Amino acid sequence: MNEPRPPTAEEQLAFLRSLQRLLDEGSFTSSYKFALLHAIADLCIRKGDDSGAELELSTSEIAEQFVRLYWRQVAPFVAGDDKRVLRQNTGQTATVVRELAERHNRYQGSLAELERSSADWGDVRRRVEQTVRRMPLWRLQTVGSERLEFLYENVDVGGVVRLEPGVAYCFRAFYPMVTDMIEGAWSHFVQRRNPQLLGQVVELRSFLFGSRRSSLSAYRPLLRDLQHGRCFYCENDIKAGGDVDHFIPWRRYSLELGHNFVLAHKGCNSYKSDLLAAEEHLERWTERSLVYRYELEEGFDERGVLHDWPATRQIARWAYRQVHQAGGQVWVQARELRPLSDDWRQILSAVPHAAA
Ligand SMILES: [Zn+2]
Known part of the structure:
Protein backbone atom coordinates (compact mmCIF):
# COMPACT_ATOMS: atom_id res chain seq x y z
CA MET A 1 0.00 0.00 0.00
CA ASN A 2 1.16 3.53 -0.75
CA GLU A 3 2.11 5.92 2.02
CA PRO A 4 -0.78 8.29 2.76
CA ARG A 5 -0.34 11.79 1.38
CA PRO A 6 -2.55 14.87 1.66
CA PRO A 7 -4.73 15.42 -1.42
CA THR A 8 -3.50 17.95 -3.97
CA ALA A 9 -5.29 21.26 -4.44
CA GLU A 10 -7.05 19.84 -7.48
CA GLU A 11 -8.20 16.78 -5.62
CA GLN A 12 -9.58 18.97 -2.85
CA LEU A 13 -11.49 21.00 -5.37
CA ALA A 14 -12.86 17.83 -6.94
CA PHE A 15 -14.05 16.70 -3.50
CA LEU A 16 -15.93 19.96 -2.93
CA ARG A 17 -17.47 19.82 -6.39
CA SER A 18 -18.68 16.27 -5.87
CA LEU A 19 -20.12 17.16 -2.49
CA GLN A 20 -21.96 20.06 -3.99
CA ARG A 21 -23.35 17.86 -6.74
CA LEU A 22 -24.52 15.36 -4.18
CA LEU A 23 -26.44 18.05 -2.29
CA ASP A 24 -27.80 19.70 -5.43
CA GLU A 25 -28.68 16.68 -7.52
CA GLY A 26 -29.15 13.79 -5.10
CA SER A 27 -32.74 12.73 -4.57
CA PHE A 28 -33.69 13.03 -0.96
CA THR A 29 -36.92 11.42 0.22
CA SER A 30 -35.91 11.83 3.84
CA SER A 31 -33.31 13.90 5.67
CA TYR A 32 -31.23 10.79 6.39
CA LYS A 33 -28.73 11.56 3.67
CA PHE A 34 -28.01 14.97 5.15
CA ALA A 35 -27.61 13.39 8.56
CA LEU A 36 -25.28 10.77 7.12
CA LEU A 37 -23.04 13.36 5.48
CA HIS A 38 -23.01 15.45 8.64
CA ALA A 39 -22.23 12.38 10.76
CA ILE A 40 -19.33 11.43 8.49
CA ALA A 41 -17.93 14.97 8.68
CA ASP A 42 -18.22 14.90 12.50
CA LEU A 43 -16.52 11.53 12.75
CA CYS A 44 -13.66 12.73 10.55
CA ILE A 45 -12.97 15.37 13.19
CA ARG A 46 -13.32 12.96 16.09
CA LYS A 47 -11.42 10.05 14.60
CA GLY A 48 -9.50 11.13 11.52
CA ASP A 49 -6.17 12.83 10.98
CA ASP A 50 -4.55 15.07 8.38
CA SER A 51 -2.27 12.53 6.75
CA GLY A 52 -4.61 11.90 3.82
CA ALA A 53 -5.10 8.30 4.93
CA GLU A 54 -8.33 6.37 4.45
CA LEU A 55 -10.57 6.11 7.50
CA GLU A 56 -12.78 3.28 8.60
CA LEU A 57 -16.12 4.10 10.24
CA SER A 58 -18.53 1.60 11.73
CA THR A 59 -22.26 1.91 11.29
CA SER A 60 -22.67 1.95 15.07
CA GLU A 61 -20.47 5.06 15.29
CA ILE A 62 -22.48 6.66 12.51
CA ALA A 63 -25.71 5.72 14.31
CA GLU A 64 -24.51 7.46 17.47
CA GLN A 65 -23.85 10.65 15.53
CA PHE A 66 -27.30 10.30 13.98
CA VAL A 67 -28.87 10.25 17.42
CA ARG A 68 -26.95 13.38 18.43
CA LEU A 69 -27.99 15.22 15.27
CA TYR A 70 -31.67 14.31 15.44
CA TRP A 71 -32.08 14.63 19.20
CA ARG A 72 -32.53 18.39 19.08
CA GLN A 73 -34.77 18.14 16.02
CA VAL A 74 -37.39 15.78 17.44
CA ALA A 75 -38.47 18.29 20.08
CA PRO A 76 -41.96 19.57 19.22
CA PHE A 77 -41.73 22.74 17.17
CA VAL A 78 -44.09 25.49 18.28
CA ALA A 79 -45.67 27.91 15.80
CA GLY A 80 -48.61 29.86 17.17
CA ASP A 81 -51.12 27.37 18.61
CA ASP A 82 -49.58 24.55 16.67
CA LYS A 83 -47.01 22.28 18.28
CA ARG A 84 -45.67 19.27 16.42
CA VAL A 85 -42.60 17.22 15.64
CA LEU A 86 -41.34 18.37 12.23
CA ARG A 87 -41.60 16.05 9.26
CA GLN A 88 -38.26 14.87 7.96
CA ASN A 89 -39.50 12.81 5.00
CA THR A 90 -42.36 12.11 2.64
CA GLY A 91 -44.80 9.34 3.63
CA GLN A 92 -44.85 7.78 7.08
CA THR A 93 -42.86 9.30 9.92
CA ALA A 94 -39.20 8.40 9.53
CA THR A 95 -38.15 5.56 11.87
CA VAL A 96 -35.31 7.49 13.46
CA VAL A 97 -37.57 10.46 14.14
CA ARG A 98 -40.29 8.24 15.63
CA GLU A 99 -37.87 6.32 17.86
CA LEU A 100 -36.14 9.43 19.10
CA ALA A 101 -39.24 11.58 19.55
CA GLU A 102 -40.64 8.95 21.89
CA ARG A 103 -37.43 8.91 23.97
CA HIS A 104 -37.13 12.67 23.88
CA ASN A 105 -40.49 12.74 25.55
CA ARG A 106 -39.68 9.93 27.99
CA TYR A 107 -36.40 11.52 29.13
CA GLN A 108 -37.70 15.09 29.05
CA GLY A 109 -35.21 16.10 26.43
CA SER A 110 -32.11 14.89 28.28
CA LEU A 111 -29.83 12.90 26.01
CA ALA A 112 -27.54 12.31 28.98
CA GLU A 113 -30.42 10.56 30.77
CA LEU A 114 -31.09 8.38 27.75
CA GLU A 115 -27.42 7.44 27.52
CA ARG A 116 -27.39 6.46 31.17
CA SER A 117 -30.32 4.05 30.77
CA SER A 118 -28.14 1.43 29.15
CA ALA A 119 -30.91 -0.88 27.92
CA ASP A 120 -32.90 1.84 26.19
CA TRP A 121 -29.75 3.50 24.86
CA GLY A 122 -28.55 0.21 23.41
CA ASP A 123 -31.95 -0.43 21.90
CA VAL A 124 -32.26 2.94 20.22
CA ARG A 125 -28.73 2.78 18.86
CA ARG A 126 -29.39 -0.64 17.40
CA ARG A 127 -32.59 0.51 15.68
CA VAL A 128 -30.97 3.60 14.30
CA GLU A 129 -28.02 1.56 13.09
CA GLN A 130 -30.35 -0.82 11.24
CA THR A 131 -31.93 2.14 9.51
CA VAL A 132 -28.54 3.60 8.58
CA ARG A 133 -27.52 0.30 7.01
CA ARG A 134 -30.80 -0.20 5.20
CA MET A 135 -31.47 3.30 3.99
CA PRO A 136 -28.97 6.06 3.39
CA LEU A 137 -25.58 4.40 3.61
CA TRP A 138 -25.53 2.60 0.27
CA ARG A 139 -27.76 5.12 -1.51
CA LEU A 140 -26.07 8.33 -0.53
CA GLN A 141 -23.79 8.54 -3.53
CA THR A 142 -26.44 7.84 -6.15
CA VAL A 143 -27.25 10.89 -8.25
CA GLY A 144 -30.00 10.11 -10.75
CA SER A 145 -28.76 7.08 -12.62
CA GLU A 146 -25.16 7.95 -11.88
CA ARG A 147 -23.01 6.78 -9.04
CA LEU A 148 -20.75 9.40 -7.59
CA GLU A 149 -18.50 7.25 -5.44
CA PHE A 150 -16.06 9.77 -4.11
CA LEU A 151 -16.55 9.16 -0.39
CA TYR A 152 -16.41 5.38 -0.08
CA GLU A 153 -16.92 2.34 -2.21
CA ASN A 154 -20.53 1.22 -2.46
CA VAL A 155 -20.41 -2.41 -1.49
CA ASP A 156 -24.12 -2.35 -0.63
CA VAL A 157 -23.74 -4.49 2.47
CA GLY A 158 -22.05 -4.59 5.81
CA GLY A 159 -21.43 -2.53 8.90
CA VAL A 160 -18.26 -0.69 7.93
CA VAL A 161 -17.44 2.02 5.45
CA ARG A 162 -13.91 2.81 4.46
CA LEU A 163 -13.54 6.47 3.49
CA GLU A 164 -11.30 6.86 0.45
CA PRO A 165 -7.83 8.39 0.92
CA GLY A 166 -8.09 12.17 1.19
CA VAL A 167 -11.76 12.21 2.24
CA ALA A 168 -11.11 12.61 5.97
CA TYR A 169 -8.49 15.23 5.13
CA CYS A 170 -11.01 17.25 3.11
CA PHE A 171 -13.81 17.00 5.66
CA ARG A 172 -11.40 18.22 8.33
CA ALA A 173 -9.94 21.00 6.20
CA PHE A 174 -13.34 22.34 5.10
CA TYR A 175 -15.48 21.36 8.07
CA PRO A 176 -17.13 24.77 8.73
CA MET A 177 -17.95 25.26 5.05
CA VAL A 178 -19.09 21.68 4.52
CA THR A 179 -21.38 21.56 7.55
CA ASP A 180 -22.76 24.94 6.54
CA MET A 181 -23.66 23.52 3.13
CA ILE A 182 -25.25 20.43 4.66
CA GLU A 183 -27.22 22.31 7.30
CA GLY A 184 -28.45 24.81 4.75
CA ALA A 185 -29.69 22.07 2.42
CA TRP A 186 -31.21 20.14 5.33
CA SER A 187 -33.06 23.22 6.60
CA HIS A 188 -34.54 23.86 3.15
CA PHE A 189 -35.63 20.27 2.95
CA VAL A 190 -37.44 20.39 6.30
CA GLN A 191 -38.97 23.76 5.49
CA ARG A 192 -40.51 22.38 2.30
CA ARG A 193 -41.98 19.40 4.10
CA ASN A 194 -43.68 21.43 6.81
CA PRO A 195 -45.39 24.30 4.99
CA GLN A 196 -48.30 24.67 7.43
CA LEU A 197 -46.01 24.89 10.40
CA LEU A 198 -43.09 26.73 8.88
CA GLY A 199 -44.65 29.12 6.42
CA GLN A 200 -43.63 32.16 8.41
CA VAL A 201 -40.76 30.79 10.40
CA VAL A 202 -37.34 32.30 10.06
CA GLU A 203 -35.59 30.71 13.02
CA LEU A 204 -35.77 27.17 11.66
CA ARG A 205 -32.06 26.65 11.37
CA SER A 206 -31.31 27.56 14.94
CA PHE A 207 -34.09 25.22 16.07
CA LEU A 208 -32.61 22.35 14.09
CA PHE A 209 -28.93 22.92 14.70
CA GLY A 210 -28.78 25.10 17.76
CA SER A 211 -27.47 28.54 18.16
CA ARG A 212 -24.72 30.08 20.17
CA ARG A 213 -27.43 32.06 21.87
CA SER A 214 -28.82 28.93 23.49
CA SER A 215 -28.99 29.19 27.25
CA LEU A 216 -25.94 27.85 28.99
ZN1 LIG B 1 -12.02 38.30 32.34
Missing part, protein backbone atom coordinates in the same frame (compact mmCIF):
# COMPACT_ATOMS: atom_id res chain seq x y z
CA SER A 217 -26.76 29.45 32.32
CA ALA A 218 -27.40 26.05 33.92
CA TYR A 219 -23.65 25.44 33.95
CA ARG A 220 -22.82 28.72 35.62
CA PRO A 221 -22.92 27.63 39.31
CA LEU A 222 -20.69 24.62 38.64
CA LEU A 223 -18.13 26.68 36.71
CA ARG A 224 -18.25 29.45 39.29
CA ASP A 225 -17.30 26.95 42.02
CA LEU A 226 -14.51 25.37 40.02
CA GLN A 227 -13.04 28.72 39.02
CA HIS A 228 -13.43 30.21 42.54
CA GLY A 229 -15.59 32.97 41.15
CA ARG A 230 -12.86 34.13 38.77
CA CYS A 231 -12.86 34.72 35.04
CA PHE A 232 -11.30 31.80 33.20
CA TYR A 233 -9.26 34.08 30.96
CA CYS A 234 -8.10 37.11 32.93
CA GLU A 235 -8.46 35.44 36.35
CA ASN A 236 -10.03 38.51 37.95
CA ASP A 237 -13.18 38.23 40.06
CA ILE A 238 -16.50 38.08 38.30
CA LYS A 239 -18.79 40.33 40.31
CA ALA A 240 -22.12 39.07 39.01
CA GLY A 241 -23.34 36.76 36.28
CA GLY A 242 -20.57 36.17 33.81
CA ASP A 243 -20.87 34.44 30.45
CA VAL A 244 -20.63 30.74 29.89
CA ASP A 245 -18.19 30.57 26.98
CA HIS A 246 -17.39 27.77 24.56
CA PHE A 247 -13.61 27.37 24.89
CA ILE A 248 -13.50 25.95 21.37
CA PRO A 249 -15.79 28.53 19.73
CA TRP A 250 -19.22 27.28 18.74
CA ARG A 251 -18.77 28.75 15.28
CA ARG A 252 -15.85 26.41 14.62
CA TYR A 253 -17.45 23.24 15.92
CA SER A 254 -20.65 23.01 17.94
CA LEU A 255 -18.98 21.21 20.81
CA GLU A 256 -21.61 20.98 23.54
CA LEU A 257 -19.60 18.68 25.80
CA GLY A 258 -19.07 19.74 29.41
CA HIS A 259 -15.32 20.32 29.38
CA ASN A 260 -15.71 22.88 26.63
CA PHE A 261 -17.53 25.34 28.90
CA VAL A 262 -15.73 28.03 30.86
CA LEU A 263 -17.03 31.02 32.80
CA ALA A 264 -15.73 34.42 31.72
CA HIS A 265 -16.45 38.14 31.98
CA LYS A 266 -18.87 39.38 29.41
CA GLY A 267 -16.09 41.63 28.14
CA CYS A 268 -13.45 38.88 27.90
CA ASN A 269 -15.95 36.61 26.16
CA SER A 270 -16.87 39.24 23.63
CA TYR A 271 -13.23 40.11 22.86
CA LYS A 272 -12.45 36.42 22.37
CA SER A 273 -15.42 36.08 20.05
CA ASP A 274 -14.90 33.22 17.53
CA LEU A 275 -11.13 33.05 18.07
CA LEU A 276 -9.18 30.23 19.62
CA ALA A 277 -7.61 31.11 22.96
CA ALA A 278 -3.83 31.56 23.25
CA GLU A 279 -1.51 28.83 24.52
CA GLU A 280 -1.55 29.98 28.18
CA HIS A 281 -5.36 29.66 28.22
CA LEU A 282 -5.16 26.32 26.48
CA GLU A 283 -2.76 25.09 29.11
CA ARG A 284 -5.02 26.25 31.93
CA TRP A 285 -7.94 24.54 30.23
CA THR A 286 -6.25 21.14 29.90
CA GLU A 287 -4.93 21.42 33.45
CA ARG A 288 -8.40 22.13 34.77
CA SER A 289 -9.74 18.98 33.20
CA LEU A 290 -7.02 16.94 34.93
CA VAL A 291 -6.89 18.65 38.33
CA TYR A 292 -10.68 18.85 38.69
CA ARG A 293 -11.35 15.68 36.78
CA TYR A 294 -13.68 14.12 39.34
CA GLU A 295 -15.40 17.33 40.41
CA LEU A 296 -16.08 18.20 36.78
CA GLU A 297 -17.44 14.81 35.80
CA GLU A 298 -19.57 14.53 38.91
CA GLY A 299 -20.90 18.06 38.37
CA PHE A 300 -21.69 17.34 34.73
CA ASP A 301 -23.48 14.10 35.61
CA GLU A 302 -25.56 15.82 38.29
CA ARG A 303 -26.70 18.43 35.78
CA GLY A 304 -27.22 16.02 32.92
CA VAL A 305 -24.42 17.56 30.85
CA LEU A 306 -22.79 15.21 28.34
CA HIS A 307 -19.01 15.00 28.65
CA ASP A 308 -16.20 13.11 26.98
CA TRP A 309 -12.76 14.53 27.66
CA PRO A 310 -10.83 12.44 25.07
CA ALA A 311 -13.26 13.45 22.32
CA THR A 312 -13.17 17.08 23.47
CA ARG A 313 -9.38 17.12 23.40
CA GLN A 314 -9.33 15.48 19.99
CA ILE A 315 -11.61 18.20 18.62
CA ALA A 316 -9.46 20.88 20.25
CA ARG A 317 -6.39 19.35 18.59
CA TRP A 318 -8.13 19.56 15.22
CA ALA A 319 -9.16 23.18 15.78
CA TYR A 320 -5.65 24.30 16.81
CA ARG A 321 -4.03 22.42 13.95
CA GLN A 322 -6.36 24.17 11.47
CA VAL A 323 -5.35 27.59 12.77
CA HIS A 324 -1.68 26.63 12.93
CA GLN A 325 -1.62 25.36 9.36
CA ALA A 326 -3.31 28.49 8.13
CA GLY A 327 -0.73 30.63 9.99
CA GLY A 328 -3.59 32.06 12.03
CA GLN A 329 -3.69 34.07 15.25
CA VAL A 330 -5.04 33.32 18.70
CA TRP A 331 -6.61 35.54 21.32
CA VAL A 332 -4.54 36.65 24.31
CA GLN A 333 -6.58 39.36 26.07
CA ALA A 334 -8.70 42.38 25.20
CA ARG A 335 -7.75 43.28 21.61
CA GLU A 336 -4.40 41.47 21.75
CA LEU A 337 -3.84 38.63 19.27
CA ARG A 338 -0.67 36.75 18.38
CA PRO A 339 0.32 34.02 15.92
CA LEU A 340 -0.21 30.53 17.28
CA SER A 341 3.11 28.89 18.17
CA ASP A 342 3.93 25.20 18.02
CA ASP A 343 3.29 24.75 21.77
CA TRP A 344 -0.31 23.67 21.31
CA ARG A 345 0.89 20.21 20.23
CA GLN A 346 2.66 19.59 23.51
CA ILE A 347 -0.22 20.99 25.55
CA LEU A 348 -2.77 18.80 23.80
CA SER A 349 -0.56 15.72 23.57
CA ALA A 350 -2.33 12.50 24.40
CA VAL A 351 -0.40 11.66 27.57
CA PRO A 352 -1.28 13.93 30.47
CA HIS A 353 1.70 14.83 32.65
CA ALA A 354 -0.29 14.88 35.85
CA ALA A 355 -3.00 12.29 35.44
CA ALA A 356 -4.75 11.80 38.75
